[in-house]
Amino acid sequence: DVKVTQSSRYLVKRTGEKVFLECVQDMDHENMFWYRQDPGLGLRLIYFSYDVKMKEKGDIPEGYSVSREKKERFSLILESASTNQTSMYLCASMVAGDYEQYFGPGTRLTVT
Amino acid sequence: EDQVTQSPEALRLQEGESSSLNCSYTVSGLRGLFWYRQDPGKGPEFLFTLYSAGEEKEKERLKATLTKKESFLHITAPKPEDSATYLCAVRRSGGSNYKLTFGKGTLLTVNP
Numbered sequence: 001d002v003k004v005t006q007s008s009r010y011l012v013k014r015t016g017e018k019v020f021l022e023c024v025q026d027m028d029h030e031n032m033f034w035y036r037q038d039p040g041l042g043l044r045l046i047y048f049s050y051d052v053k054m055k056e057k058g059d060i061p062e063g064y065s066v067s068r069e070k071k072e073r074f075s076l077i078l079e080s081a082s083t084n085q086t087s088m089y090l091c092a093s094m095v096a097g098d099y100e101q102y103f104g105p106g107t108r109l110t111v112t
Numbered sequence: 113e114d115q116v117t118q119s120p121e122a123l124r125l126q127e128g129e130s131s132s133l134n135c136s137y138t139v140s141g142l143r144g145l146f147w148y149r150q151d152p153g154k155g156p157e158f159l160f161t162l163y164s165a166g167e168e169k170e171k172e173r174l175k176a177t178l179t180k181k182e183s184f185l186h187i188t189a190p191k192p193e194d195s196a197t198y199l200c201a202v203r204r205s206g207g208s209n210y211k212l213t214f215g216k217g218t219l220l221t222v223n224p
Contacts, residue, residue, distance in 0.1 A: 004155075031210055040216070041216075042199075042214045042215065042216040042217065043156075043199070043201075043212075043214040045211060045212075048210060048211070050210065058211070090155050090156070092155075094210070099161070100146055100158045100161050101146075101158070101212060102158060103148075103155035103156045103157070103158075104155050105154055105155050106153070106154065106155045108153070
């Protein structure tokens with residue numbers, strides 16, 4: 001079974017803090033994704049990585065950056081957290097090709 | 113722009129009462145339609161992938177079907193443990209074909 005883990009289930013941060021969310025997958029997948037999920041808006045793609053050190057912007061990259069130094073690990077960085085970044089953050093991974101994405105358990109981030 | 117519309121937004125069934133969830137989509141060249149189940153506070157769990165009109169997939173009490181404009185998730189004799197939000201997503205051919213566009217989901221509640 002594919003296993004995608006995220007570093008925290010719940011996180012509370014203050015406005016202006018730098019926040020790191022980490023995701024690890026154990027299936028040697030080439031592709032990894034970061035989404036946020038908000039009520040009424042559904043899942044929206046923030047960033048995507050198709051290889052180590054490679055990344056592409058998704059639909060809502062503003063205010064976020066990512067890092068992928070190792071194949072199994074994909075980090076989402078909030079440079080200066082703001083209250084409108086309070087959300088559920090979901091990481092996913094996928095083998096190259098037309099296949100399904102597998103999701104982690106999510107991190108519920110609250111920025112106060 | 114790709115669009116995915118799920119209906120109804122919420123559905124309440126009695127245990128054993130079969131029904132269907134709808135996913136209507138608009139995409140330039142479908143390269144896969146995906147169904148996920150999401151329990152509260154957790155990441156989406158992959159259920160099915162459908163690639164072409166006429167295709168059907170089954171898993172326990174769930175059956176997914178696909179036409180050129182929509183997909184149905186049929187639930188036969190549901191049980192309370194089938195209660196969850198069901199998400200539909202599409203992938204288009206060409207361009208950034210890794211990307212999934214998600215619908216907002218149908219919240220299914222099955223009462224005992």
